[in-house]
Amino acid sequence: MSIFKVGWFVAVALAVLTVVEYIFAAEMADATARFLGLTLSAGTKAGLIMWFFMHLPRVWRGEEVH
Amino acid sequence: MARHIVNIVVIWVVLTVLGALVLTLDYLPVIGAEYSEEFDGIFRLLAFMGLPVLTFVFAWVGYSFFAFRQRTGESEGPAWWGRNWVPIAWLAVTASLAITVMIYPGLTGLAKLQADPRGYGWGETGADLVVKVTGFRWSWAFEYPEQGITVNAVQGRELVLPVDATVRFEVNSTDVVHSFWIPAFRMKIDAIPGRTTYMVVKPVATGSYAEDQAFRAQCAELCGLDHSKMVLPVRVVEREEFEAWVQQMKAQ
Amino acid sequence: MYALISIASGVASGLIGFYVGVGLTALVRVAFGHSPWDAQISITVGYIFGLVGWLMGIGMWGAWGREWFGLPTYARKAPGWQRYFVFNSDHKVIGIQYLVTFVVVFLLAGLLAMVMRAELAQAGNQFLSNDQYNAVMGLHGILMIAVAVAAVIGGIGNYAVPLMIGAQDMAFPRLNALTYWLNPPVALLLLLTPALGGLETGWTAYPPLSVLTENAQLLFNLAIITFGLTSILGGLNFIATIIFLRAPGMTWGRLPIFVWSMFVASWLALLFTQGFAAALLMVLLDRAFGMSFFNAEAGGDPLLYQHVFWFYSHPAVYIMVVPGFGLALELITHFSRKPLFAYKYAVGGLLGILGLSGLVWAHHMFTSGMPNYLHGPFLALTEAISIPTGLIFLSALGTLFMGRLWLKTPMLFAMAVIFNFALGGVTGIFLADVPTDIHLHDTYFVVAHFHYTIVGGEIFALFGAIYYYFPKMTGRMYNETLGKLHFWWMFLGFNVTFFLMHWPGILGMNRRIADYPSSLEGVNLIISIAAFALGASFLVFVYNMVVSWVRGPVAEANPWRARTLEWQTSSPPPIENFPAPPVVRGHPYEYGVPGAVHAIVPTPMPGGAPAGGAK
Amino acid sequence: MAATATSLPIAEHAHPDPVHLKRVGLWLFFFSESILFGLFLSARFFLEGIEAEHLDQALGLGITIVLLLSSVTAYTAETAIEHDRRGIAIWGLIGTILLGLVFAAGVGVEWSTAEFSRHEAFGTVFFSMTGLHASHVVSGIVLLVLALIQLLRGRFNSKDHWPISGVVMYWHFVDVVWVFYYPALYLVQGV
Incomplete structure (x- = not known):
């Protein structure tokens, strides 16, 4: 199942970030810091999805030969 | 080529002078408030600054039209690509013009307007008279809280202000967006439901709608059916006359 | 027959879709215990189903939809003029469809302007009641906005861009057909608005008024959201086409300036048009579901709309005028028989406009009561946009100088663009400057200003381009004398009308009014007479x-001796444009360079030697 | 210039890989759509002083994880068909559709149990944002079903699978939107 390996790594990373996000939001009292932290986390998650799941690099590298 | 440049410059200068003569005409509305003079000054300044730019383009295009024409389209012009100092000089001149206008009268004029810390208003901080303005479809109501009177389209039928007094309008709307505008004062502020906006003016001359229609409170933001009829006359009077008017309104 | 079948099946399946949508809404509403009919929701759902039905019926089902179910596709083949009435993916057909449609819309909206000027010739109400005036004014506004957004991009752009870059068609031909066929429902909805009470809010649709007003507003919102979709999909298509389908050798540095301007305008459309859609969607949600985006009492804010709306609608004026600049420069260089002066700076100017246009929207809101700290930055950025715009002027003026001006009708229109836009640009300074804008905002000064920029800058370029491409599109030549008559008539009528309009604005005549203070009567009468003259000039054009x-008379392949690629193929071009791609060897504007060649076109065309007409 | 028809070099039309062209087109579409979503997100922060009212945090976290999981199954389906693993691709798509339905149902539960109304400010932004997003989820499910039907009928292989890749990209995009919407609606408070 090696072809799916990247997908599972990203999935784990996304899950961890989501849970961290949830706990961070519950614990962080300062509104501004919470906002910034959540923005950072959401940006990271979006970047991971776009880079690996949506194959963003193929936009400039072209379609890879499978 | 030098000949063409000289010709264009001559036409440019002539057009500019002619334009400047037109601009000295009296084309601005009546001066009603302190800010009107400020506005007129800035307006004229910008007009005189814009005029040479405009006439430059007119002279250039117009001269080219007459001097460089050909009948058949067979001959071709010199292969100039503009890869020399000309574009850089042009960029420098236009950028410095833009930045000049941006700073003066733009940002400096803005700073003057916003000197009043209480919000959008400008002018002197203190106000001799407060008028609460309420816009609704399709008329205005003016409340003078200190005097305890209210005028609207039924009662009083005009906005009366004392001359040489700083007036702060506190503008509200009960339904849709309106805009409170008195052309003689060159001032305008939107009436937004749910927030109060401010406009500070200091009338410097007496006048009334009957004498000059620039003395009117006009809605300037499209507000539906009778938007064009959302007008109330404005009358600027001497202090004593204002007091008399207040008493008269109270008596009613 | 083909045309009739195509339109009839489109209308029929559109109607079926509408009633299916209304019926489904009724079922769902009854199931949840509501009355079966709610104007806002039923019409919206019905419209969405009807729109899909219309598109499928007009031919999208056969040409595209079947593919989604794994079925083989087919296209309706229609001969001659009938090809303009079917789902046709040829960019040349679509370009002409767009152009004819929007010229008709332009003339209609122009008639509405005549009605307005008739009413405004005197103070007081003569012909129209206040609500009729508002309806006419709103419809004039939105139809003209639609013309300005779509006529040059959809018409001239679709027709010329693939030809100019040596491509066979657009990157997504079927998407291109879709964007055109989304337009008829838009036109239908807008023209139906008077039946449902008329537009009360003008084309800007400011809430809370647009939430409270008649159901005509609902049609407006649906129409404009659809229209925004055509704009976005069209922009997307142009970007992909220009990036990927250039002929060999057509580097970015050799791209004709009109293609550059289309590239910039497409990015603007792609990025910002969602703002209009979002703003109108919010109005729709407030209307249909009682949401509170703009209801201040429930925590909403009317200014939210103005920010979102102008976030689109200021860049929109660049969507309109940037292709106008491109066309003007393109025509000026061909008809001056001289290379485009400072080509790279002109391209830089276009890109500069692209960069700044998204950062200036709040200059429409200087009197709106927005926070004080926003005024300064927006003032400065708005003034700064005159710097890239100035580069367009540099290019135009530099090209004219010492040229060999061949004053054909298209050239006259192109020079008029520079002339008009100079005035429109200078008056823009007054409106960008907060101290003067406070008085001039929402007056006829603004009306004059934006007619000078949009009509003077874009519509003049549009007419120049129509004359320029007329021989290419139809294979026939227009009448030059009538063309010049049209130009001078329109130019004079336009300038008298709109130059005079500044003055009542300064004196305190606000815009969008059916009635005005009696002291402004004289100048308004003159403006009205000039406007009627301007309107009459289009009779010459249509004839x-x-x-x-x-x-x-039959036109030659290259009547203008232009060097760009679209003129190196026959007039009108064959379906595949070029049998094989031209090979681009040099700059498209190398006039006055002995032996210069722009491109080599593979098949010998009648009268077509190597492109660029080397002699 | 003596270039004649016979001496002309024969060049091919610029034919970029059609899949690549479509991929870029789809990205451009996402770019444009993200502005629409971004403006609704900005509206949520523009309407000052809105406090996020009580939302079912467990449900929110649950549907977020379901949606992320559906992205993984969608990725699996796409990767599988790229390697001609048809069976895995079919199950990947079925799993994505089911998880998508669970997400949509979760939003439905949230809507029906919410303690605030759509007439007030927070309700306005909550219902409009989740509604806008849910409409994309539903259209994504429809597209996934269309792709699944063709896959079951034997279409698509490692050489020809763009419809699946496109639909899956769309699905990921819907997920990306939720990545921003979830904290903005559920987690950010008092900003």
Whole structure:
């Protein structure tokens, strides 16, 4: 199942970030810091999805030969 | 080529002078408030600054039209690509013009307007008279809280202000967006439901709608059916006359 | 027959879709215990189903939809003029469809302007009641906005861009057909608005008024959201086409300036048009579901709309005028028989406009009561946009100087663009400057200003381009004398009308009013008379176009001796444009360079030696 | 210039890989759509002083994880068909559709149990944002079903699978939107 390996790594990373996000939001009292932290986390998650799941690099590298 | 440049410059200068003569005409509305003079000054300044730019383009295009024409389209012009100092000089001149206008009268004029810390208003901080303005479809109501009177389209039928007094309008709307505008004062502020906006003016001359229609409170933001009829006359009077008017309104 | 079948099946399946949508809404509403009919929701759902039905019926089902179910596709093949009435993916057909449609819309909206000027010739209400005036004014506004957004991009752009870059078609031909066929429902909805109470809010649709007003507003919102979709999909298509389908050798540095301007305008459309859609969607949600985006009492804010709306609608004026600049420069260089002066700076100017246009929207809101700290930055950025715009002027003026001006009708229109836009640009300074804008905002000064920029800058370029491409599109030549008559008539009528309009604005005549203070009567009468003259000039245009299309003299492949690629193929071009791609060897504007060649076109065309007409 | 028809070099039309062209087109579409979503997100922060009212945090976290999981199954389906693993691709798509339905149902539960109304400010932004997003989820499910039907009928292989890749990209995009919407609606408070 090696072809799916990247997908599972990203999935784990996304899950961890989501849970961290949830706990961070519950614990962080300062509104501004919470906002910034959540923005950072959401940006990271979006970047991971776009880079690996949506194959963003193929936009400039072209379609890879499978 | 030098000949063409000289010709264009001559036409440019002539057009500019002619334009400047037109601009000295009296084309601005009546001066009603302190800010009107400020506005007129800035307006004229910008007009005189814009005029040479405009006439430059007119002279250039117009001269080219007459001097460089050909009948058949067979001959071709010199292969100039503009890869020399000309574009850089042009960029420098236009950028410095833009930045000049941006700073003066733009940002400096803005700073003057916003000197009043209480919000959008400008002018002197203190106000001799407060008028609460309420816009609704399709008329205005003016409340003078200190005097305890209210005028609207039924009662009083005009906005009366004392001359040489700083007036702060506190503008509200009960339904849709309106805009409170008195052309003689060159001032305008939107009436937004749910927030109060401010406009500070200091009338410097007496006048009334009957004498000059620039003395009117006009809605300037499209507000539906009778938007064009959302007008109330404005009358600027001497202090004593204002007091008399207040008493008269109270008596009613 | 083909045309009739195509339109009839489109209308029929559109109607079926509408009633299916209304019926489904009724079922769901009854199931949840509501009355079956709610105007806002039923019409919206019905419209969405009807729109899909219309598209499928007009031919999208056969050409595209079947593919989604794994079925083989087919296209309706229609001969001759009938190809303009089917789902046709040829960019040349679509370009002409767009152009004819929007010229008709332009003339209609112009008639509405005549009605307005008739009413405004005197103070007081003569012909129209206040609500009729508002309806006419709103419809004039939105139809003209639609013309300005779509006529040059959809018409001239679709027709010329693939030809100019040596491509066979657009990157997504079927998407291109879709964007055109989304337009008829838009036109239908807008023209139906008077039946449902008329537009009360003008084309800007400011809430809370647009939430409270008649159901005509609902049609407006649905129409404009659809229209925004055509704009976005069209922009997307142009970007992909220009990036990927350039002929070999057509580097970015050799791209004709009109293609550059289309590239910039497409990015603007792609990025910002969602703002209009979002703003109108919020109004729709407030209307249909009682949401509170703009209801201050429930925590909403009317200014939210103005920010979102102008976030689109200021860049929109660049969507309109940037292709106008491109066309003006393109025509000026060909008809001056001189290379485009400072080509790279002109491209830089276009890109500079692209960069700044998204950062200036709040200059429409200087009197709106927005926070104080926003005024300064928006003032400065708005003034700064005059710097890239100035580069367009540099290029135009530099090209004219010492040129060999061949003053054909298209050239006259192109020079008029520079002339008009100079005035429109200078008056823009007054409006960008907060101290003057406070008085001038929402007056006829603004009306004059934006007519000078949009009509003077874009519509003049549009007409220049129509004359320029007329021989290419139809294979026939227009009547030059009538063309010049049209130009001078329109130019004079336009300038008298709109130059005078500044003055009542300064004196305190606000815009969008059916009635004005009696002291402004004299100048308004003159403006009205000039406006009627301006309107009459289009009779010459229509006569010239119709008669020349039917029986004008046959045009040569390259009547203008232009060097760009679209003129190196026959007039009108074959379906595949070029049998094989041209090979681009040099700059498209190398006039006055002995032996210069722009491109080599593979098949010998009648009268077509190597492109660029080397002699 | 003596270039004649016979001496002309024969060049091919610029034919970029059609899949690549479509991929870029789809990205451009996402770019444009993200502005629409971004403006609704900005509206949520523009309407000052809105406090996020009580939302079912467990449900929110649950549907977020379901949606992320559906992205993984969608990725699996796409990767599988790229390697001609048809069976895995079919199950990947079925799993994505089911998880998508669970997400949509979760939003439905949230809507029906919410303690605030759509007439007030927070309700306005909550219902409009989740509604806008849910409409994309539903259209994504429809597209996934269309792709699944063709896959079951034997279409698509490692050489020809763009419809699946496109639909899956769309699905990921819907997920990306939720990545921003979830904290903005559920987690950010008092900003």
